[in-house]
Amino acid sequence: MTRALPLRDVRVIELGQLLAGPFCGQVLGDFGAEVIKLEDPRHGDPMRQWGREKPYGKSLWWPVVARNKKSVTCDLRTDEGQNLVRELVKRSDVLLENFRPGTLERWNLAPEQLWELNPRLIVTRVTGFGQSGPYSSRAGFGSIGEAMGGIRYVTGSADEPPSRAGISLGDSLAALHAAIGTLVALHERKTSGRGQVVDAAIYESVLAMMESLLPEWQLAGYQRERTGPVLPNVSPSNVYPTKEGDSVLIAANQDSVFGRLADVMGRPDLVGDPRFATHSARGEYMEVLDAIIAEWTAGFEADDLLESLHRGGVPAGRIYKAKDMFADPHFAAREAIVKLTDPGLGEIAMQNVFPKLSATPGAVRSTGPALGASNDDIYRGLLGLGDDDLRRLTDAGVI
Structure with a gap:
């Protein structure tokens, strides 16, 4: 018997693109949230093109980061596209975005305006530097947040410049903190009945992982340095x-x-x-x-x-x-790697859902969707738009 997914009653509207916001959406979708991803009608999320290897001309990153999501096309820069967001917000629990601060406000989609439509809405915002402070308006990629948050300085060998991990660490940490904050806000809403803003900054998400770095400097005047494959004073x-x-x-x-x-x-x-x-x-x-x-x-x-x-x-x-992961019996026994059938790639393997829940585990139900694959389901089925409206919006390039 298929067990119910724990976030099956949560609907998320995912705006934004690339990794920090979409990975948060992936985490929520893995545990059953209905994640409706809005993409530019012409090009979609650039993640559709990212990744080193592209068999059949297709990204191998997109099937993972967009798994369990519904793709809907919507030009957010148009008045009618913004109106579609407002209609979706009325029927949703979370709006997730990772634009530069002020973008939603410029589109008349500020949290205060959205709460007039749905006071229970959680607005999860992922940025490089947060929604406030003197750096908030700066462009902020994950690598910059890693540097400012402290992890770049202590990564690598002492005789070489600061290095980086071979993954988008800052984006992923911000996404996980955003997902945690979203779940906390959803829990708090049960008491207050109201939504709130979850403000997840990349540099702060990195800073949160930096152990005793700050008091070491404040109280002992000790600056952690790069130490290669070892940690200072931790041996063997x-x-x-x-x-x-x-x-x-x-x-x-x-x-x-x-x-x-x-x-x-x-x-x-x-x-x-x-x-x-x-x-x-x-x-x-x-x-x-x-x-x-x-x-x-x-x-x-x-x-x-x-x-x-x-x-x-x-x-x-x-x-x-x-x-080594594919060959390891422990990975196999715990089903750490799951295989699915992707319409454009055939069988594709990817990491499973973590952490594992004993009663209501998450599941990978589908790979990243084709651009606009759920337009009919969402616009006709959820919003109730008719043929004439859909035709007009399509012809105008809004969807």
């Missing part, structure tokens, strides 16, 4: 070589876990060594300890090494690439 927690040239990550910095690693190594003397006896001492002598461990791991093939470490209760693993 590094990538170590194996006999055949592979690398294995070992994380044994906690006292009891380090004791288990020493037992697996056949070096119980390490635990009693004053240089390694405590967490702080191991951090101070990190390079010495890493050299001892690396010399030991280099004598094993990766599979044998990992088997010994796992048997000894030491956290360790390979650094996965995509091909």
